[in-house]
Amino acid sequence: MPTDIEIARQATLKPIAEVAAKAGVPDEALIPYGKYKAKIDRNALPASSSQGKLILVTAINPTPAGEGKTTTSVGLSDALHRIGKKTMLCLREPSLGPCFGMKGGGAGGGKSQVMPMDEINLHFTGDFHAITSAHNLLAAMIDNSIYWSNPLDIDVRRIVWKRVLDMNDRALRQIAGPLGGVANGFPRESGFDITVASEIMAILCLASDIEDLQERLGNIVIGYKRDRTPVFCRDVKADRAMTVLLKDAIQPNMVQTLENNPAFLHGGPFANIAHGCNSVIATTTALKMADYVVTEAGFGADLGAEKFLDVKCRIAGLKPDAVVLVATVRALKMNGGVAKADLTEENVGAVRAGAVNLKRHIENLRKFGIQPTVAINHFYLDTDAEIAVIREMAAEFDTDAVVCKHWADGGAGAEELARIVADKADAGAPDFTPLYPDDIPLADKIETVAREIYRAAEVNIPPAVRKQLQQWEEMGHGHFPVCMAKTQYSFSTDPTKLGAPEGHEVTVREVRLSAGAGFVVAICGDIMTMPGLPKVPSAEAIYLDENGQIEGLF
Structure with a gap:
């Protein structure tokens, strides 16, 4: 099968001015960065009183088998266009760290990619x-x-x-x-x-x-x-000069999908060590330009979606109108105890066992007043029996589950998902509420997330950390939300505990005040805010071929 980069090279891209015009961006608001990417001057956009529907795409806990959250976001956006919905896609920019480390590129995959994928994954617009x-x-x-x-x-x-x-x-x-x-x-x-x-x-x-x-x-x-x-x-006296350095970076970046539909890529914090969402500016701009806005939150719903709902929505005054929860047969099999080397073999029992991870995320999202739609991101080795188990389990959890083949077929493979999600978005999410109120102590907010989302039995906040939190409350920061830094691979702080562990202990090693951003970071377990490279980093396989084209960038 062709690689993502081979599929990307076969694409016929449109000039970014043409893509922007389709989205309603006038020439005076377009700041081109080459032929296929541009920044948008929001001050030059026409005034709009409209407000689109916000659709969040999240996922089960990530495994090396992959879940395809970004791929699904792209496929859903293209599918909404195909069924006649004016849509804008809002994604995060990839970091060079994972591109050369373990994860590889972050621009989607198969026939559901944003383009130009090599430039997006490397220096992009310099943000x-x-x-x-x-x-x-x-x-x-x-x-x-x-x-x-x-x-x-x-x-x-x-x-x-x-x-x-x-x-x-x-x-x-x-x-x-x-x-x-x-x-x-x-x-x-x-x-x-x-x-x-x-x-x-x-x-x-x-x-x-x-x-x-x-x-x-x-x-x-x-x-x-x-x-x-x-x-x-x-x-x-650094704030003004720093603003000068960021005056262009704050403008959202526009690119296109493989189906030539517009997309904003702007900002890129990791959801395991930061709040994991694209920029408020890109999201709010898109909501004025389109009837539906598809956005993603990083890693699993226990991290990315929780922070989207408790941090981004709280600070920006947003709320999702629909939520998509992405799962794959392969990832559920890994959560059910199957080694990565054995994932090509049918294992209905492992899918059923791993579905406890899916169930946990559904239960967690309902605590925010949200009823998610499960997107089964189809892989060509998935069997009908394995897919049937996910459908059966989703029905048991009283949740819609849709098989999506956007990786292979682009937007056409996600039209059923698009129709269901559009209907739910039109109905809205009037019961949405954050997990905790503003006015409880910071330590209580940390404990609430650890117990309600991670299902911890014990939350260990050492006396020195509690004292620091109290000092910040005395400084006037007690109303801030908390941003949990934790491994993305498990509900616990132990990345090897897959599935749906409970009864574990969450230890807060350190807290950091982000007074400018408006939240407090709680660093849990062994998570690092400077990752290391794996034994065999992706960088070893990235090179220029004899024609000067990039190879190995997924």
Whole structure:
């Protein structure tokens, strides 16, 4: 079978101006980045009082077998176009880290891709580079302020602002610097996070406009003085210059699907270590331009969907009108105990056993007042008996389940899903409510997510962490939602516990304040905010062939 990149090369793309015109974007709002991608100047778009229907695509817990959440988002969007619905797709931008690490590309797959996939997966329009530069400018200005007599009285032991890089590099998790003597500054411990975990990324994705962006940047807490009072980004006078670096990055990027339908790709935080959603600006812009907006949230519904609902919707005043929960036979078999090497063999019993993972996600989504539709992302080795089990289990859970063949057939393979989801979106989700209210303590919010979504029996929040949370509440941040950083592979903090574990313990190792973004990060278990490369990284298989074309980029 052809690879994703081989399918992409056979595509006939339209000039981005033509795609944008189809979406209702006038020439004066289009900022081309080459022939097939562009940024959209929202200020030049025509005024609109319309409000489209918001459709969220999420998934069961990811496994190496794959679930195809982005692929399903693309296929559903194309299918909605095919049945006559004016639709806009809103996805996240891929990070270089996973592209060269374990996951590979993040632009969909098969005949449900966004294009040009090689450019999207690599440098794209430079948004991540701008975020990296803005983040590291702040880091440089902090050290510079300390070097020049430290007028803000910053306690070098309590600087919380690290540096970032959009690459998996475990060697940078913990570093010591500046070294080299008096001329280079005062030595201290620090480290790097991956760019997608940066608070700047979260701020870009949650800001409503450029003014809100600058205000949020100024509100970043970079550390504390010797008297334990906070030091803000605006105190080191970095916020305005950072805004300049981000003035283009804040504009949403438009590309197209293989079926030449418009798509916004903007922002890209990971849902295992950040809030995992595309930008509020892209989503709200799309809702003014289309009748239906299809968007995704990262990883499984326990992470991505929970944060979409508890963080993004809360901050931006959004609510989903329909939710799609993606599952595959292969992933359910892995959740049922089958090794990856044995997934090609029919195993009805394992599908049935693994369906407990699907059931858990359905139950969790209902806690938000949401009745999801299950999309069975079809793989060519799936058997009728295995598919029948998923349908049977979904019926047992009182949930619609639809076989989708968009990977092989594009939008035509997801038309049944499109009709069901459009009907549900039109009916709306009037009972939607976040999992917890704003006014309970931060520790209680963490415990609520751990017990209600992860089904933990014990939530271990050490005394030092509780004290830190209380201090932030005293600083006026008690109303913030919590953003849980946890392994994406399991409901627990142990990535090997597949299926639907319960009765486990969730330990909060560390908490971080993202005062500019407007949430508190709770780091659980062994999750790292700077990933490492696997033993055999994807980068080893990526190269240019004799014709100068990229190979190995999935």
